[in-house]
Amino acid sequence: MGEVAGFDESPVEVEENMGAFLIAANVLKVQPFKLPPVGPLEVRLRMKAVGICATDVHYLKEMEVAGKVVKEPLVIGHECAGIVEEVGSEVKNVAVGDRVAVEPGVSCWRCDLCKNGRYNLCPDVKFLATPPYHGGLAHQIVHPADLCFKIPDNVTLEEGAMIEPLSVSIHACLRAVAGPDTNVLIVGAGPLGLMTMITARAFGSPKIVIVDVDEQRLAFAESLGADKCVKVSADVKDMAEEVVEMQKAMGGPIDITFECVGFSKTMSTALKATRSGGKVCLLGLGHSQLTVPLTAAAAREVDVLGVFRFKNTYPLCAEFMGSGKIDVKPLITHRFGFSQEEIEKAFEVSAQGGNAIKVMFNL
Template sequence: MSIVDRSQKMQVASLVGLSQVVVDYDTIPDVLPNEVLVKVEAVGICGSDIHYYQHGHIGARKVQYPHIQGHEFAGTVVEVGEQVTNFAVGDRVTVEPGVPCRMCEKCRSGKYNLCDQVVFLSTPPHKGALRQYISHPEDFVFPIPDELTFEEATLAEPLSVAIHALKRANLRPGMRILITGMGPVGLMCVCAASFYNASEIVVTDMVKHKLQVATELGATSTIEIPLETIPEDYFDIVIETSGARPALQSGIRALEKGGKLVSIGFPKDAEVPIDLTMMLQRELDLITVYRYANTFPLAISILKELKEVVGTVITSTFELEHIDEAMKKATETHLDSIKVIVYPNKSGKKQNTE
């Protein structure tokens, strides 16, 4: 069953050059037997989207123009493939954007985020979700409860990063945790740390508004950088989300002996010096995080629990026809901007039938 008119073309946001994004048109995708077609209702702009937008690459991954960004999204099922059993037209869903091969050793061991063949939406050369419709395998699509808005449901993706990070760190109830950088992922780490019953959740940022939001989400205390200093030799776990070199160094000093430094944020430079001598003498663990695996159901549950406060992370919304303004707003991370949401299907423009 389908409720989509394929004589029409859908609108897409095309990245056509550095910091240049325009509204374009493309054909509505067909669905494979195991796929659903999702009408995209809300897309969150991610830090990686900003990086590709401004710099055209992350490490060796380079944008091939024109490119469609976006991988944090939610929407409505409008068509199902003939083999689909878990979804029906009209279901509200969010989508896990990385689809692995399901057959390699990494996939079979549960570490499918490390699969060499993973197709991750918006990571070049794979197109993303800043478009009106997208097809996706049903086993990487998840229902969202009526209590969550589409905007709130987009946060399941960054919250999944946070859950994966805390699982990697083996956070246990009663531990003291420091989270540096209150962008969307940092704020989602606050949510996850609160869920896992950390005894102290201390957060840092340079923007007061972000620290206020962190407090609403469960942070027990805040540190405004650079005005206030970070305690040394105190925390069991430090979660570093900014990728900033000073944050990594201060994070090492903040850990007590035997502590764990968890690095999430990509640094500006590929090589970053760290005080390895201090880490050796204090037997500190360095843990890195790359995306996530088997986290979406829990992320949705946590978002439902935090329904009353999680919306504070969303600071701006735009229709697709204003995608250029949306991307520029998303780059203002040094200001009050946190999470920018784009609505691909609220555009005032008519669909192009040419």
């Protein structure tokens, strides 16, 4: 139990499909998971790697996220990769045996948002592990083939599962137009902040400063290549002083701030620290409502950008990983197998935070 020494990508024969079901608050149970037949444009996948997201932990604790309530047993997990075992009669993009990363959101493709290319905002999206739709922490799932993306030969299935969380950071950097002429501040050194940090570097940002309240997380950020790390306090009274410290650490204007926490204080800090005419990109969803000094930010023409999931990012993620431009392997800090005991332990470790960045299941 606990750390899995290596990651086995070989096929495994399983007599009955099993899934990890969220039954009630803080109750997960591995039990049979019946799949629908494979449709003409679908595939059946043997899941091999599934990561735990903060959203999964929130569902486990609260049985609700952003108004989506778990009302009946739900298979958890949406960061996943696997091997194609069966293809529908009209599938052309993948074949049996292909190693694929799974994009979890199935949009309607009929609404104006979908037709205009912003399918991540589709109001009728069916997203893995978002009630009432089952997720991917199971031996097998059925999924649309066009949302399964082949992984480069030199990219592991574990890394393939990391394409989903990486996609959020890629989408944020594209929204904010990060590049060689943008100095970046990252607020929050949790999994999302660290992922955004290495992504901004891949986009060419020359200087990246990251801030957090946790020295252990900041040390990890430094090991991943942060130019400067700033430890801040949870005390709101220190905000003005901390803003000056962040700007001093940057040694120049802060062009883009990626807010990866989502609290009123952290968002207010981001708005104050960012240069006039700069951008603040909100990724964190810590609080459902924020109170922030927008008038002062508007007077300095600081643009506030929202980020919700991602769109058209999987090919770019795979390319960045395959070329070595982005290495997500250091972020996978804990590995567990697929058993009742290990699933419970894995979610416990992920919920504790600390040195647990990305907790991964090896099925």
